[in-house]
Amino acid sequence: MEKVVGKNIERFDAKSKVTGTALYADDIPLNDFLYGAQVGSPVARGILKAIKKDPDFDWTGFTFVDYKDIPGKNEVESVVWDMPFLVESEIRYHGQAILLLAHKNKETLEEGIKRISFDIEELPYVTTIDESLSKKIIMAREDNVFRTKLLHRGDLEKGFKNADFIFENTYYTPHQEQAYIEPFAMTAHWENNKVYIKGTMQCPYYIHGGLKVLFDKKDDEVIIAQSAVGGAFGGKEDYPTVISGHAALLSLKSGKTVKIIYDRDLDMNITTKRHPSKSVVKIGVTKSGKITALDMDFILDGGAYETMSSVILARGMLHAFGPYELANVRINGVIVATNTPPNGAFRGFGAPQSFFAIESQIDLIAQKLNMSPSELRKLNFVKKNGTFPTGQLLGDDVLITEVFEQMLNNADYENLQKEIAEFNKNNKTKKRGFGFSTFFHGAGFTGNGEVMVASKAGVRLQKDGKVFVLVANTEMGQGAHTVLPQIVAEALELPMDYVRTEKVDTSIVPNSGPTVASRTTMIVGEILRRVGKKIKKTLNYNNESDYLEKVKAYLNNKDSENFYETYNKPPKIVWDDENYRGDAYGTYAWAAYGVLTEVDTLSYDVKLINAWSVFDIGKVINPLLASGQVEGGMIQSFGYALTENIVFDKKGKYWNADFTNYIIPSIMDVPKMHIDFYNREYEFGPYGAKGLGELPMDGGAPAVNNAIRNAIGVDLFNLPLSPEQIMDKMER
Amino acid sequence: MNKIKVSFKVNNKDYEIETTPLRRLLDILREDLKLMGTKEGCGEGECGACSVLIDGELSLACITPATQLEGKEILTIEGISDKDGEPSYIQKAFIDKGAVQCGFCTPGFVMATHKYIKDGGSNDETKIKEALSGNFCRCTGYAKIVDGVKEAIVRHNDKEAK
Ligand code: FES
Ligand code: FES
Numbered sequence: 001m002e003k004v005v006g007k008n009i010e011r012f013d014a015k016s017k018v019t020g021t022a023l024y025a026d027d028i029p030l031n032d033f034l035y036g037a038q039v040g041s042p043v044a045r046g047i048l049k050a051i052k053k054d055p056d057f058d059w060t061g062f063t064f065v066d067y068k069d070i071p072g073k074n075e076v077e078s079v080v081w082d083m084p085f086l087v088e089s090e091i092r093y094h095g096q097a098i099l100l101l102a103h104k105n106k107e108t109l110e111e112g113i114k115r116i117s118f119d120i121e122e123l124p125y126v127t128t129i130d131e132s133l134s135k136k137i138i139m140a141r142e143d144n145v146f147r148t149k150l151l152h153r154g155d156l157e158k159g160f161k162n163a164d165f166i167f168e169n170t171y172y173t174p175h176q177e178q179a180y181i182e183p184f185a186m187t188a189h190w191e192n193n194k195v196y197i198k199g200t201m202q203c204p205y206y207i208h209g210g211l212k213v214l215f216d217k218k219d220d221e222v223i224i225a226q227s228a229v230g231g232a233f234g235g236k237e238d239y240p241t242v243i244s245g246h247a248a249l250l251s252l253k254s255g256k257t258v259k260i261i262y263d264r265d266l267d268m269n270i271t272t273k274r275h276p277s278k279s280v281v282k283i284g285v286t287k288s289g290k291i292t293a294l295d296m297d298f299i300l301d302g303g304a305y306e307t308m309s310s311v312i313l314a315r316g317m318l319h320a321f322g323p324y325e326l327a328n329v330r331i332n333g334v335i336v337a338t339n340t341p342p343n344g345a346f347r348g349f350g351a352p353q354s355f356f357a358i359e360s361q362i363d364l365i366a367q368k369l370n371m372s373p374s375e376l377r378k379l380n381f382v383k384k385n386g387t388f389p390t391g392q393l394l395g396d397d398v399l400i401t402e403v404f405e406q407m408l409n410n411a412d413y414e415n416l417q418k419e420i421a422e423f424n425k426n427n428k429t430k431k432r433g434f435g436f437s438t439f440f441h442g443a444g445f446t447g448n449g450e451v452m453v454a455s456k457a458g459v460r461l462q463k464d465g466k467v468f469v470l471v472a473n474t475e476m477g478q479g480a481h482t483v484l485p486q487i488v489a490e491a492l493e494l495p496m497d498y499v500r501t502e503k504v505d506t507s508i509v510p511n512s513g514p515t516v517a518s519r520t521t522m523i524v525g526e527i528l529r530r531v532g533k534k535i536k537k538t539l540n541y542n543n544e545s546d547y548l549e550k551v552k553a554y555l556n557n558k559d560s561e562n563f564y565e566t567y568n569k570p571p572k573i574v575w576d577d578e579n580y581r582g583d584a585y586g587t588y589a590w591a592a593y594g595v596l597t598e599v600d601t602l603s604y605d606v607k608l609i610n611a612w613s614v615f616d617i618g619k620v621i622n623p624l625l626a627s628g629q630v631e632g633g634m635i636q637s638f639g640y641a642l643t644e645n646i647v648f649d650k651k652g653k654y655w656n657a658d659f660t661n662y663i664i665p666s667i668m669d670v671p672k673m674h675i676d677f678y679n680r681e682y683e684f685g686p687y688g689a690k691g692l693g694e695l696p697m698d699g700g701a702p703a704v705n706n707a708i709r710n711a712i713g714v715d716l717f718n719l720p721l722s723p724e725q726i727m728d729k730m731e732r
Numbered sequence: 733m734n735k736i737k738v739s740f741k742v743n744n745k746d747y748e749i750e751t752t753p754l755r756r757l758l759d760i761l762r763e764d765l766k767l768m769g770t771k772e773g774c775g776e777g778e779c780g781a782c783s784v785l786i787d788g789e790l791s792l793a794c795i796t797p798a799t800q801l802e803g804k805e806i807l808t809i810e811g812i813s814d815k816d817g818e819p820s821y822i823q824k825a826f827i828d829k830g831a832v833q834c835g836f837c838t839p840g841f842v843m844a845t846h847k848y849i850k851d852g853g854s855n856d857e858t859k860i861k862e863a864l865s866g867n868f869c870r871c872t873g874y875a876k877i878v879d880g881v882k883e884a885i886v887r888h889n890d891k892e893a894k
Contacts, residue, residue, distance in 0.1 A: 010827060017835025018823035018842060020769020020809035027768035179870050181773040181781055182836040230771070230836025231870050264774040477834025477871045624830040624876075631873035632833065659778035659868065667861045667874045 005490040005687045008624040011482045012500055013228070013475065025185035025199040025227040026261050033187070033257035034063065034102040035109050036250040039116045040095035040270065041087065044339040044652025045125035045139060048089050051099055054115035062112055063254035065100040070249065072216035076241055076307065077209045080146075083305035083342060085214060085245045091120065092139065092304035093341050094653040095270040097242075102250040102258050125339035125652050129172075129278045129301045132336040139304075140337035146306040149333040151317050151580045153389040159293025159328030163284025167365050171281065171357040173701075173719040175646035176274035176639075178346050179664045182230020183267040186240065188247035189257040195248050198225045201240040202232045203514035205472050208506050210241035211248060225505040229476040233636070234345030236476065237516055238308055239271045268657035272344025273646065275300040275312060279320070279357035284328075285365055289376045293328040296320055298354055302335040303342035309335045312343075314446050316350025318584045319698070321389050322358040323400040323438050325382040329389040339652055345516060347633065348697035351441060352640060356719060359437040359702030364715050373706065374408065377438055392583045399590045399616040403678050404438050407592040407614040410676055416596070424711075429601050432609070433711025436594040437703040442585025443691025444519040447575035450567055450586070457512040457527040458564035459488060460502065461535060463555050465548045467492065468502040469528060470562065471512040473520045475501070478693055479625035480520045486621055487525045487686045491532025494547065510564060518589070518691025521621060523567065525686035530565045570684040587682055589690045590616040593634070593699040595671070597707040604723035604730070606642060606708060608671035615695060616678040619688030627675045630696045634673060637700020639665045645720050740801045742767070743811030751798050758782050758793035760801075761808060769809035769839050773868065780867030783840040784808050790847045790866070809839035812846055821891065822846055822884040831880030833871035840867045845881050855885050 016022035041048075051066065053059060067074050067086040074088065075081040087098040099116060103109040125139065126132045132144045140146070160166060186199035195215060197207060204224040211222045224244070229236065243260055251258040262271075277300050284293040298320050302309035317333045362380075366373035381404070382388065384396045411434070420432045444450050460468040469488055475481035485499040492498070502508060512524045539554055541547040555561060575582040596610040611634060620626045643663035649655040656662045681688025705716055714729040739748040742765060749764055758775075761767045761784075773781030775794045782793040785807040786800075812820050819827065822845050832838050841864060848863040860881050861874075869877060 008830075011832065013835065014827040014832050015819055015823075017832050017838050018819050018826050019813045019817065020839040021817075022835055023768070024771070024836065026772070027762075029766070180834070180836075181779060181868060181870055182771070182834065183773070229834060230773075231834040233870070263772075264776065479833070628830045628833060628872055628876055631875045632871045633873070635873035636870070658776060659774045660776065664868060664870060665873075666868065667864050667877070670861075670874045673873065673875055 003490065004486050004496050005621050006619070007622065009482055009486050009496055009622055011479060013481065022228040024182055024230050025187065028187065028198065028227060030187065030257055030259060033259055034104050034250065034254055035106050036100060036102040036247055036258040036260040037109055037113055038097040038246060039099040039101060039113055040097055041091045041120070042118065043091065043120055043122050044094045045123040046091045046120040047123070048087055048091055048098060049119035049121060052117045052119065057112065057115040059112070061103055063102040063250055065249045065253050066098070069253055070214060072214050075213060077213045078238060078307040079310055080306040083307050085242060093339050094651060095341065097246065100246050100250050102254055127338055127340055127648050127652055129276060129299055129336055132301070132338050139339055144337045146302050146335040146337055147310050147313065149313060149317060149580065151331040151389060152329065153326070153391065154328035156293055156295055156328050156330050160284040162286070162292040164287045166282060166284045167361065167368065168280065168282040169361060169364065169717055171279045171360060171717050173277045173353045173356055175276050175343070176346060176644050177268055177646065177662055178233040178235030180231030180233060180235055183264055184239070184243050184262040184271065185259070186243045186247045187257060187259045188244065188251040190251055194221045194223060196223045197244045197248065199227055199240070199244070200229045200236055201226055202236045202474055202476060202516065204474070204504055204506050205511045206238060206514060207241050207244045211244060214245045215248065223505065223507045225503065226474050229474060232476040233347045234349065234516065235272060237345040237514065239344065264659065265657050268662065269654050270341050272342060274346035275302065275309065275343040275350065275353065277353035279354060281357050281361045283361060283365060285369070289369055289371050289379050291324060291326055291380050294321060294326050296331045297334070298331055299334045299336060300350070301338050301340070301343060303338060303340045305342045306335065307342045308344060311446060312345070312350040316354045318390065318442060318446060319351040319440070320354035320358060322355070322362065323382055323440050323590065324380040325386045326389055347636065348694045349517070351694070351698045352637065352701060355437065355439050355698050356701045359439065359699070360705045363435065363706040363709060367709065373436070377404065390584050391581050397587065397680065397682065399678055399680065400438055400440065403590050403614040403616050404592040406676060406678060407436065407594050407612050410614065410674055411594045411612045430598055431601055431711040432596060432598050433707045433709065434594060434596050435703050435706025435708070435710050436592060437699040437706065438592045439699040440588040440590045441518060441691065441695040441698055442588050443522050444586055445517050446584060447577050450523060451569055453513045455513040455524060455527060455567045456510040456564055457524050457531065458510060458562050459528070459531055460560050460562050461551060462560045463552060465498060465551050467499045469499065470502050470509045471524055472504060472506065472509050473512055473515045473524050474504050476515065478629060479622065480515065483521055483621050483625065484525055484528055488528050488532045490687060491529045492536055494544065518693040518695065521689050522685045522691045525689060526684065527565050527567060529686040531563050534565065535563055586684065587690055589692065589695050591695050591699060593703040595703040595707045597704060597711055599708060599711045599726070601712065604726040606721065608638060608669070608704070610674070611671045612674045614676045614678055616680060617692045617695070618680065618682035618685050618690035620677050620679065621687065621689050626677070626692060629692055630675050631673055633696025634700055635665050635670055637697045638704060640719060641701040641704035642720050736798065738798055738801045740804045740806060742806045743808060753797060753799045755798045756794055757784070757796040757798070757801060760798065761793060767808055767810050771836055771839060773836065780840040780844065781837055783843040783867065785843060785847060790844055809842060812842055821887045822849065825884035825887055826880040829879040829883050830876040831872060837867060837869040841869065841877055845884060848881070849885060849888050853885065855882055
């Protein structure tokens with residue numbers, strides 16, 4: 001039997017997408033429906049006194065919903081349920097939904113939105129971490145602090161005493177918008193007291209849980225289905241619960257199907273973004289470059305409600321120490337509140353922020369010590385069978401040194417340095433530099449997350465021999481619905497055409513957990529591999545035709561049978577969430593970036609010329625899809641490095657919530673990318689695969705920062721690494 | 733609001749519709765003609781997801797009002813596929829080179845590529861990038877889209893040679 005794992009199997013959805021026939025949420029034909037919309041707060045903070053409808057406007061045909069129409073709880077289910085679906089009295093951010101409207105005519109609806117106004121007692125607000133920390137204005141909890149966590153190892157004081165030098169710097173990162181090209185769109189309807197949702201989403205069972213709470217419903221009374229999804233990157237992880245709730249409330253009240261579509265402006269203004277961060281990094285180091293202590297305050301801006309920020313803080317902290325063996329560490333994590341829309345998931349989930357700080361600081365130290373940044377790194381890298389600061393004993397699959405060497409090799413580091421020196425000698429106004437970053441990503445949920453979720457996945461075996469993969473994990477462009485069937489086909493020892501993924505609908509598929517945390521291939525894929533093996537063993541066939549005979553005989557007079565398995569924890573994973581000790585992740589995927597930049601010393605523009613990356617993601621199941629993930633993630637991380645930034649207007653509203661002023665990378669900004677994988681199979685992943693999705697996002701910003709440092713010798717501490725910031729440093 | 737009558741062709745089919753003068757071509761295509769392949773990513777002329785050809789020129793359907801459509805010939809993604817609905821050589825090249833991920837930007841990129849090749853565009857990477865610079869993709873990092881266009885040019889030239 002020819003192998004299917006490791007092959008560039010064509011995406012199952014490729015044809016429908018290139019021909020324009022794939023049905024995204026806004027493309028699905030509907031009969032007799034209303035358009036729905038929210039009317040949001042015009043201020044960032046206040047107390048709602050009254051909702052006013054223009055008496056001169058013709059309100060015929062409108063449906064109105066406010067919080068009093070909620071049958072269940074006005075709480076969005078999340079890690080912490082502190083956010084309401086609709087404002088009752090307290091307003092915490094600009095654009096927060098107060099009233100919902102629906103009408104069958106889109107233009108009339110838009111006119112109606114303009115004819116609604118609010119009486120609000122305005123209150124002073126905060127939009128930044130430092131404003132929130134100053135506590136001059138308290139806007140949430142007793143002290144603007146949602147949560148604190150501490151990670152600790154060794155003796156910090158002793159560590160700093162043993163240091164010859166101590167370097168302390170503060171790093172800031174801004175909001176980052178996911179900027180999926182398909183904005184939010186969701187449709188709801190009711191039938192026999194059951195609510196049906198269809199639209200763009202990552203995690204149908206999150207919406208399922210959320211709507212049960214909102215409407216006080218049972219499991220089988222809420223049915224969530226996914227349409228084609230035009231990109232998500234974490235942005236469609238938690239927010240879909242809110243928009244689904246809104247559509248379902250309007251549908252319940254009007255008795256009609258309701259579709260809510262956000263335009264780009266609204267989508268960028270009110271949906272979740274990457275948490276802004278502030279990292280105060282203090283590192284003690286000996287003359288020879290050995291790190292003796294790391295002390296870090298890692299502060300995230302959670303936005304107006306805590307929601308799921310605590311798990312993002314956890315992941316940020318558990319990557320904040322970098323790929324280094326450190327005996328004395330303290331990482332102090334804090335989430336503060338601000339009057340901005342709640343921040344949420346975005347590819348990398350806290351790690352891009354903390355890696356920017358640690359990997360920039362390591363490079364800065366190398367420069368101050370007059371050491372090569374590669375030597376400083378190699379000296380401190382965690383080695384095989386080393387220990388991470390949580391006390392996690394790593395195995396012999398620590399590959400940071402290997403991927404780093406391979407990256408330097410691919411970039412031909414020695415020669416490249418000479419070429420750069422030569423170039424810089426011959427160019428007055430253009431300076432080149434090479435910078436790198438070394439990083440990792442824990443695949444799957446943090447700590448005991450996978451055990452708690454206890455994912456169940458399966459397949460439906462049909463009489464005709466066709467096999468349908470039953471998972472709640474969504475296809476959002478990353479290729480999951482092609483990669484998972486590949487794994488199943490391999491386990492069944494059958495050609496690909498026998499296997500495909502069933503549509504994601506909670507009335508059909510089990511809860512195999514959310515499509516997040518780089519977990520789908522590694523965790524769900526492994527469950528499916530076991531399902532495939534079980535079928536193979538049960539039917540005990542030798543080849544394809546034997547298989548077809550045996551399926552018929554086995555199913556006898558049934559048309560199909562479902563086979564399921566649930567998550568099996570690899571042995572030896574133990575995590576203590578109270579004290580932050582133990583195995584934070586079952587395994588880590590390791591990576592290194594190298595970036596060649598060119599800085600224009602007149603305009604301070606930074607151009608990316610070449611980018612090298614080496615990834616250890618275990619076995620690569622589908623190389624074409626995997627390298628596509630890497631390239632896309634690299635470019636997102638370069639956007640984060642150089643241009644992406646949210647700015648506020650005087651009302652506490654995002655000023656640049658559009659593609660004109662929020663600058664994502666265009667095709668002109670893309671460097672030549674050299675992608676490579678370090679193929680080593682992971683014992684507990686399907687055919688040796690680990691997670692991939694988020695890893696490419698983690699390392700871009702520090703690599704670019706270090707390349708700029710290498711080119712023009714300035715130390716930058718804030719993202720984005722803008723021409724203004726460089727100018728400011730250069731002219732000082 | 734006053735309505736106007738406009739007649740135009742879409743994918744070689746004649747249409748006459750009554751609509752308000754400022755109604756966007758994007759809405760006419762999607763709502764009236766039920767041609768859902770043309771996407772709205774931004775609605776403000778920035779992302780290229782709504783790209784179509786109007787009288788052979790690459791245009792953005794989200795900022796083209798009904799008043800500009802009289803007598804025009806419009807080509808959308810639905811008019812690119814082969815007669816039987818199978819992918820054209822450009823679309824096949826996109827598939828083979830992995831240029832498609834979430835696919836939301838794809839119709840726009842296919843239209844821009846179609847225009848580029850129709851105008852005799854070369855395999856020069858900078859020229860290809862310039863031709864596609866009006867389109868955003870957040871998934872692919874563009875590398876495989878450039879590969880797809882190059883491959884399409886090769887296949888186009890092979891076809892011509894035959
Ligand atoms: S939707 Fe027309 S350019 Fe974005
Ligand atoms: S493939 Fe998703 S935006 Fe291009």
